[in-house]
Amino acid sequence: MRTFLTLLLLISSHLSADTLSIGVHANYVNEHFKLAAGRAGYSNVLPVKECPELDSEQLKGSQRITMDIMVICNAVKSAKYVDLLRLVPYPNVARGLQLANNNKIDMVGQSLFEGDHRKEENLLITHPVIRIGEFQVGIFSTKNRTDILELGDSIDVSKLRGVTVKSWKTDQAALNNIGAKQVNLLPTRNLIANFISSGRGDFTLSYLKEPVVTRIGGELIRIPGVKVSFDASRSFILPARNTQLFNILQSYIKEQRQKSPDAIRQAYIHAGFITEVYDHWRDLAK
Known part of the structure; x- marks a missing residue:
């Protein structure tokens, strides 16, 4: 019991400047990591040092949103920016962006289509993690x-x-x-x-x-x-106040793209989101 209370106090003490709060949809859940936002029996906190590399077997066949979260996690880990990721639930992306703009969360924790959101001065948009035609x-x-x-x-x-x-x-x-x-x-x-x-x-x-x-x-x-x-790409969208976090994400995405093969693309292939399985299916957009 004492160990459990100590752990809780340790986690609580980190939910400050050492924690990056990211919004995710309330129905998001990852069984492997027992990770979810606001769901009994699951943790909404992920220690950054425990984030697996993008090509880890732990991420093979994972959800796209899980890979989005892990791109964020690996970016902040490489920059030694924070110790913890904390997942905050929202009912929809519009509400997630509102929470970010109101300083309730640091960023939305999934990649978004830029065209789905108004181009406002208070939003920063990273390099794409999913490019045109990949979605x-x-x-x-x-x-x-x-x-x-x-x-x-x-x-x-x-x-x-x-x-x-x-x-x-x-x-x-x-x-x-x-x-x-x-x-x-x-x-x-x-x-x-x-x-x-x-x-x-x-x-x-x-x-x-x-x-x-x-x-x-x-x-x-x-x-x-x-x-x-889709003739559209997906990026991370942040409020303009988080320029340091934005620059960390930009640098990490650029660095991973320059690897051979492209480590960002390979990550989404590893997750099964980008796959050759459906290459022979008729694409109605072409």
Whole structure:
């Protein structure tokens, strides 16, 4: 008991200048590291010295957001900037950026599409960690929409109605780019599945490597054989007050990019986010 209390006091004493607070979505969880924000039985604190290298076996096949966090962690570790990362939950990215601008967190802990956010003077945008064309998504519909699912890779989206969230500008651009007959915009992602299952829309875009997605309002089924590559890159976005942290991230990303092979790209390949598995699938964006 005394050891446990000592550990708590040690952690609490570090949640200050020696801690980097990063925002993550409230539903983020990593089982391997038992890491989550605000979830019972999981830790929201990660000692920087324990962050594995980007090519570590511990990160093989991990979520993209986990790799985003580990890029941040390795950057601050290399600069000896802080001792701990602390995960702070938010309901959506807009709220995460608001927390950052209000000095509640130091930065959003995942890479973001620059085009999804207003170019304000109080935001700093790093070099991309995921470049144009590397972010690919699948075409999804709901289980009851057999009329859409049965189309398979012969799907003609010019006859179908796409669905996405109003604030997801990059998804909207992709739906327009592939020639969707109509693009329906919803206020939150939790409404997407029901909107499609009720017949008001036909399909949406989501995680390419997952045949079934349940994180956007209900169960969505991937249509095999087709994908969409985004004409957009993803970077870390910070409030302008954090210039030192921004420079650390910039230097680290640049340094890793200069390695042969490119260590940032290899990291996302290692995580399974960038993969050759779907190279033969028809890209509707081309």
